[in-house]
Amino acid sequence: MRIINAYISRGFLTTFGITLLVFLFVMAIGNIFRVIDLFSRGVSGTLILKVFSYGIPFSLIFAIPISVLSAVFLQFSRLASDREITAMRACGISLWQVIRPPFVIALLLCGLCIYINCNVAPDSHYARRKVLSKLGIETPISLLDEGRFIRDFPGLTVYIGKKNENVLKDIVIHQIEKDGLKRTIRAESGSALISTNDPGKINIRLHRVRIEQPDEEHPENLALTKYLNADEYPLVIDVQGLINREIVWKKRADLTIGEIIDALRRSTRFTSRELVDPDRLVARLNDPGDAFASYIYTLLSDEAAAAVEAYDKSAGQRKKISAVLAKEFTRITAGPCIYAPRPFAQAKLSESTTEYMHNSRLSRETVTQLNRMLLEEGFPDLLVKNASLDFYRNDVAISRTSLLVEANTRIALSCSCFAFVLLGGALGLKIHRKESSIGIAVSLLMVFIFYFFIIIADSLVNRPEYFPHLIVWIPVLLSQGLGAILIQRAN
Secondary structure: OHHHHHHHHHHHHHHHHHHHHHHHHHHHHHHHHHHHHHHHOOOOHHHHHHHHHHOHHHHHHHHHHHHHHHHHHHHHHHHHHOOHHHHHHHOOOOHHHHHHHHHHHHHHHHHHHHHHHHHHHHHHHHHHHHHHHHHHHHOHHHHOOOOOEEOOOOOEEEEEEEEEOOEEEEEEEEEEEOOEEEEEEEEEEEEEEEOOOOOOEEEEEEEEEEEEEOOOOOOOOHHHOEEEEEEEEEEEEEHHHHHHHHHHOOOHHHOOHHHHHHHHOOOOOOOHHHEOOHHHHHHHHOOOOOHHHHHHHHHOOHHHHHHHHOOOOOHHHHHHHHHHHHHHHHHHHHOOOOOOOOHHHOOOOOHHHHHHHHHOOOOHHHHHHHHHHHHHHHOOOOEOOOHHHHHHHOOHHHHHHHHHHHHHHHHHHHHHHHHHHHHHHHHHHHOOOOOHHHHHHHHHHHHHHHHHHHHHHHHOOOOHHHOHHHHOOHHHHHHHHHHHHHHHHHO
16 A cells, blocks of 8 residues: 555656646746836846746636646546556555545645645745835836836826936826816926935926816816916925835735734834834934934833943844834823824824824724824834734724635635545546647636635635635535535546
8 A cells, every 4th residue: 555655645746746847837827927027127137036936826716726726636547547547446446545646635735725825925925025016216207117107106196208218208197186177287207206305205306397277167178278378396205205105004915924913903013024124123222303203202111211321233232222112102102192293284284083083982902003004104214013902993804804815715725635635536537538638728717716715715805704815615615515526426
């Protein structure tokens, strides 16, 4: 039996490795097009390599289960077609013994998938977003792409006909506000330069400009539109605001399983990882001209204040100061409300935070939540947004359901590995064909059905009464049950 187990395991692992490489290549095609686009924008090779490598763990989330299903299906189809299954059964070996080696391997892959889905993939996804946002700092002019409408900048839609380094031609800029289009700026040419004082801003000087400004009361009436001409027109695009927002605001897919659990528990504690740039944070705390940071500095303990003053930007000090400030900010949020009109005058508080501050009954729990909101918005580019605050900014039930769907989807995808072993083995015995194309087609069909339930669950996030986080487990249980029944009947 040891020889048979080794034979089946070797065949399964070989087929699994080949199919995994094939599916990873297929999934990488989208990243390849993205890489080509970044190359055309003049982005450095190092950043492009980072973007590509950070996308691999996210591809593994889907590639490993698909490869397991395809590999076990192809393996058992070949064994059945070559009558090897018949020979094994004639020797008294049951199908459960035959399928045991792939099942054990699938259990190990399940553990690997749980680790990737719950920790590695979210971190790499978040790191990828940070690298893409970093492009706006290191190569901000590369964001000005020619031949397409650029909607990356808040309040602006930019079209550039031709671009040669920093020289622009045939430019159309729509300035948009909440109530609609404010003005349209057309220019024959222009030049884009990075601001020397603020590298997060692009200074664009337009030449031979025509400005179309609709009437405020009747914007739809073209007869009332005002037209202005100018030889030159300066325009400043603030890229830093876009970059900051992308760095600190984590999306649902960026949260590790630990962060999701903390969010479900409504934990507001700070961690070292949530301090985006300790160097800049310490610099702000030591800046006497920064009213808000100076006010927060007065709330620090004597030990923390001494650590801030003694900080020398070394690697060891950076790790230490991150831990100290995370602990201090957690202590500050647990204390009384830190809001004060004068220091918070320079902080741009969001409408949801302001509304929460004025409308909520400030109990101990709500004060802690409010303090976390105030710190995040006081240091918008330095502190990562806490996911649990969505419970208060948005609907509690919907926010909780969204996180439950995300967590259950990741675990269900991981558990699908051993569910697919039973289903793939049973289908392989039924459809005993040597052709690999049949196996790939059947595998893709089964995977499509599996992920269709995930799409349904994600679409029902706004309907918590339907328990969408349990829907993702339906294909897992059906695959296991159907596969076990078919194998038992064949046995």
